[in-house]
Each structure stands twice: as C-alpha cells, then as structure tokens.
Amino acid sequence: MAASAPIKPTIYLGSFVHSTSLSELELADKGAIGVDETGVIAFVERAVENVEDVKAKNEGFTEANVVEVKDGFFFPGFIDTHTHASQHPNTGLFGQTTLLDWLQTYTFPMESSLSELSKAQTVYSNFVSRTLSHGTTTAAYYATIHVPTTNLLADICLSRGQRALVGRVCMNTDLSPEYYRDVSEEQALSDSRASIDYIRSIDPKGEIVQPIITPRFAPSCTSTCLSHLGALAKETGAHIQTHIAENKPEVVLVASLFPTSKSYTDVYDTAGLLTPKTILAHAVHLSGPEISTIKARGAKISHCPASNTAITSGCCPVRELLDEGLTIGLGTDVSGGFSPSILEECRQAIWVSRFRAMSSAENSKLSTEEVLYLATRGGAAVVGLEDRVGGFEVGKEWDAQMIVLNPVPEGGAPEGKFEGGVDVFGFETLEERVQKWVYSGDDRNTVAVWVRGRLVHRTGKYLA
Missing domain, CATH: 2.30.40.10 (Urease, subunit C, domain 1)
Structure with a gap:
C-alpha cells in the first residue's frame, strides 16, 4: 500500500x-x-x-x-479522540435544542442519508481533508450504522494516510427512529463484526486504520446488545468508543432504562465495555465511584469542551479528573462541536476550565502547556498510540x-x-x-x- x-x-x-x-x-x-x-x-x-x-x-x-x-x-500532529465524520454537514447547526432533541432533529436524518455511497464519499472525503488541514494526524471516527459506507470511511483514511479508528455505530432501541436503527441485536453484532473484518483486511497490521466497536451510548442499545459488543471486544481485541454522562437528563434517562445498574458507568462495566482500549466521550457528570471504576478499568476520557458548551451539557471537571489519574485527550465532537480543529478545542478547554474557576472550583484552570499535552501525548494515550506518536x-x-x-x-x-x-x-x-x-x-x-x-x-x- x-x-x-x-x-x-x-x-x-x-x-x-x-x-x-x-x-x-x-x-x-x-x-x-x-x-x-x-x-x-x-x-x-x-x-x-x-x-x-x-x-x-x-x-x-x-x-x-x-x-x-x-x-x-x-x-x-493533533489527535482527535472523538468526532462524528457522518455529522460533518451539520457542523454549526445545533439550534435551540437539548442533546436528545438535537439527535432527532439534526443527527439521525443526516446519518441515515449516508447509506448512499456517493453522498458518503463526498462527506467523508471532505471531512478527512478538512481535519488534515487543521493538523489532525489521528482521529477516532464515528460513522453510521451502514457497513458499506463505514468501510468507505476507512478506505478514505487509508488512502489519504490519516491514522484513524473507524467505528460502525450500533443502536437498536426505539430511542432511535425506526428508519435508522439496527433491526436486531444480532444484526448489530454481525454488522460490527463485518466492519472489523473489513478494516483489518485493508490494513492487517493496523499501521494507519483500525476498527473500533461503537455502541452509540447506553440508551441507544439494549443491555443484551451491550453485552454482545463487550464479548466481541474481548474476542477481537478491538478498541471501544461510546458516550458517557454528557448531560444531566441523559444520566437520568440511563438510570430509568437500566434500573438494576448502580450508575451509568456500571452499565458499561457490567457489559464488559470498560477496558484499557475504551474511549469514553464527555464524562461531564461522573460520580466519585464512577471515576474510581473508570480508573480501575484503565478506560480513557475524551474531553469535548466546544460541544459541551454548545449543547449546554456542562463544564467537564478536567482538573479533578486529571488529579484522579485518568487519561484524557481532546475531541472535537463534530457536529455537537462547531469546528473540526483540535487547536480550537485547546482554547475551549482553557475557557471551560476558567468558567469552572470563576464559578466554584478555583483550582480548575488549565494552562496552555496542559491543553497542548492533551491534544498530543494525552490523545495518543487515549487511542493506544503513546509509544508511536505524540x-x-x-x-x-x-x-x-x-x-x-x-x-x-x-x-x-x-x-x-x-x-x-x-x-x-x-x-x-x-x-x-x-x-x-x-x-x-x-x-x-x-x-x-x-x-x-x-x-x-x-x-x-x-x-x-
């Protein structure tokens, strides 16, 4: 190649x-x-x-x-530890909605439309070019539920030479619209396996492109589906990416959907989805026991400050998470985030930390040196490349x-x-x-x- x-x-x-x-x-x-x-x-x-x-x-x-x-x-090179290539056309469109309404209004219709290869080719090619132009040499990408176009994104990354973790999104509950969801737990599993197999066939050593198992977030998957994906991760050794504790209504929803789980984090832990190869996006509203569990499992955090502010999710306590020993990188979270630039996320991470410092937590401020570390070496550790880049x-x-x-x-x-x-x-x-x-x-x-x-x-x- x-x-x-x-x-x-x-x-x-x-x-x-x-x-x-x-x-x-x-x-x-x-x-x-x-x-x-x-x-x-x-x-x-x-x-x-x-x-x-x-x-x-x-x-x-x-x-x-x-x-x-x-x-x-x-x-x-910058490392984007969390972004949605499939949402690129919606960048800057987050309206007046909350997270869950925003998904229904903007996200699901756009992602569903990318079943069409020609449209996916346009969107994904443009986004990879755009992220490279901002100095992003590695990205953890969410695609869609569609296997052919998820594989296409991997093809594009390999052709352009951008390191990437490419994930076929899993979602099989009625939180997702009927026109855009996995029809069964079995399909979610078999289609995820198909994308893993394809990505490893085009880059067997994982030098540029690797697969990543991608349950969208806990409410979009049944507990059985999550457990199947955890078993698939153990079998294949693949990375895992998902969302956690992005905003308070989401945390409440998870508690109602998984009443036997001790916490949002416990939902993933019980399913076998918390591993040293797991990337958890957002982590804005974690409890102390959840932080301890994430640290014990070796899972990593992607901090997405622009998105958290845009969708009014909250200000992630990054200083506290760092002090607890968690591994953290930065993510653009397009299109909840308004820019594909990790440099912009550096600025936003500084602003979010200062918002926290001005409101309650005086020692929360992040320095220029610290955000540049998160953008490079921190991100490399999040995606498992700390020995190779950063x-x-x-x-x-x-x-x-x-x-x-x-x-x-x-x-x-x-x-x-x-x-x-x-x-x-x-x-x-x-x-x-x-x-x-x-x-x-x-x-x-x-x-x-x-x-x-x-x-x-x-x-x-x-x-x-």
Whole structure:
C-alpha cells in the first residue's frame, strides 16, 4: 500500500516544540530532526548551526532531503479522540435544542442519508481533508450504522494516510427512529463484526486504520446488545468508543432504562465495555465511584469542551479528573462541536476550565502547556498510540505539522495581504509565538502535515 512505501530520509530543520510532560513544553530554537525511510525519528539535535555537519555525522542522511521551517515551528500532529465524520454537514447547526432533541432533529436524518455511497464519499472525503488541514494526524471516527459506507470511511483514511479508528455505530432501541436503527441485536453484532473484518483486511497490521466497536451510548442499545459488543471486544481485541454522562437528563434517562445498574458507568462495566482500549466521550457528570471504576478499568476520557458548551451539557471537571489519574485527550465532537480543529478545542478547554474557576472550583484552570499535552501525548494515550506518536523522540514516528506565522513587514501589511491569523512583530520569543498560535491560530497557519513521514497535506506555496 502507498502508506507503507519507503520515503527518502529527511532532516526537518528549524524550531520545534513538543510536550515533555503535562506541564512542560520543550522549545528548541535551532533544531534538526532526522526521519528515516520508514517514517521513524532517527535523531534529534538541538542548537544546530550547520545542516551539512548534521548530515555528515548521521549515517544514512548524507543525501537526505531538508525541510526547513521559517517564521514558525514544527509541532506534533493533533489527535482527535472523538468526532462524528457522518455529522460533518451539520457542523454549526445545533439550534435551540437539548442533546436528545438535537439527535432527532439534526443527527439521525443526516446519518441515515449516508447509506448512499456517493453522498458518503463526498462527506467523508471532505471531512478527512478538512481535519488534515487543521493538523489532525489521528482521529477516532464515528460513522453510521451502514457497513458499506463505514468501510468507505476507512478506505478514505487509508488512502489519504490519516491514522484513524473507524467505528460502525450500533443502536437498536426505539430511542432511535425506526428508519435508522439496527433491526436486531444480532444484526448489530454481525454488522460490527463485518466492519472489523473489513478494516483489518485493508490494513492487517493496523499501521494507519483500525476498527473500533461503537455502541452509540447506553440508551441507544439494549443491555443484551451491550453485552454482545463487550464479548466481541474481548474476542477481537478491538478498541471501544461510546458516550458517557454528557448531560444531566441523559444520566437520568440511563438510570430509568437500566434500573438494576448502580450508575451509568456500571452499565458499561457490567457489559464488559470498560477496558484499557475504551474511549469514553464527555464524562461531564461522573460520580466519585464512577471515576474510581473508570480508573480501575484503565478506560480513557475524551474531553469535548466546544460541544459541551454548545449543547449546554456542562463544564467537564478536567482538573479533578486529571488529579484522579485518568487519561484524557481532546475531541472535537463534530457536529455537537462547531469546528473540526483540535487547536480550537485547546482554547475551549482553557475557557471551560476558567468558567469552572470563576464559578466554584478555583483550582480548575488549565494552562496552555496542559491543553497542548492533551491534544498530543494525552490523545495518543487515549487511542493506544503513546509509544508511536505524540512527541519528537528517537523511535517515535514522524506525525507532525509545520506551523508558519505571519511576520508583519515594516509599515504594516498591505490591504488584503494577511497570511494566517497570527501576526508576529519580531520581538516574540518562541514561547510567546506558541502562545499566540494557541489563542489566535487556525488552519491557515498549518502549512504542511506528515503522518509516518509522509506528506498528507500542504498549502499552496509550501513544499511545492
């Protein structure tokens, strides 16, 4: 496959930035990162004065390509731990409704329409391109209940070279409309198995695309269906993704539908769906015992701040969850979230933490360093790729984005000549440039993106 084809060894020259811990960034002004023909980082050097010296002392890099960043820096690729590719056309349409009404009004009709291959091709191709343009090198995708178009999404991700966990959605209760649900528990199971088998057939080693078992959320599945999916996860070793405790009415609904369960978390735990490969989106309204259970099972959390605010679900207590030792990444949750950008989620995560700090929990604030960690290393741990991506160490794969800012010329920019949303005036340190990017940047600043050393996105004049 194209995703496994050798590449020419390349030296990435210039400033680079990555998280070394939850609270610390490494900021290297003059760096050189060597990536070998398999897309793996072979060396990392700092304070580089002459690239020819770097070439000469690193075996296999004498004739290497050189990609240099100016007016910017290299940063690890973003990891979106929760998004709905099938809802992309609805982005920005959340109306005046609650979560459950919003599903009926916007979500189910759109997802149902993607049984049509040509429409799914348009939607999924566009969304993968859009997420790549925002620097997302890995995404955990929800598709629909339809096997052929779920498989199509996996095909598109593999073809474009974006790492992805692709899930065929399971939903077999009357919470879902009759026109859009699994007709039986058996169908939910057999169709999920069919998608798992297909995705593993196109990428047997899971180097780019992997399957993920996807019960939509507890109210959309019977307890028997959830248990069947838990058994399927154990049998296949596949990842699992679902929603949990997104808003208070949903928590009340779960309690009424599963009266013998101790909690929302217990519904999943009883079904065998809480594992170290489980991604739980939202987790806004968890009790103390639920947090303890999630931690004990090794399940992970996807924090989706833009969506939680847009649908008025609540402010997730991320600081408290981190303090409890939970593993957390960021998710765009399109189309509950209004943007496919993880950089936007970084900002929103900061705002949500400050809303909490202003209202009751003074120690809730998240720093710039912390949200960038969640967007990269945190997300890598959520999707089970922490040993492969998320930072710039020897042995990790080169999943990266080139960020270029807008140097302001003397006299100011001519009318209509702005490039990107971040102006720099020459006095800013690298740390200050990163801060400006986090608070003001957008996809115009992401001029190139690589996955496993392969260029998967670029803008016009860069790397032509």
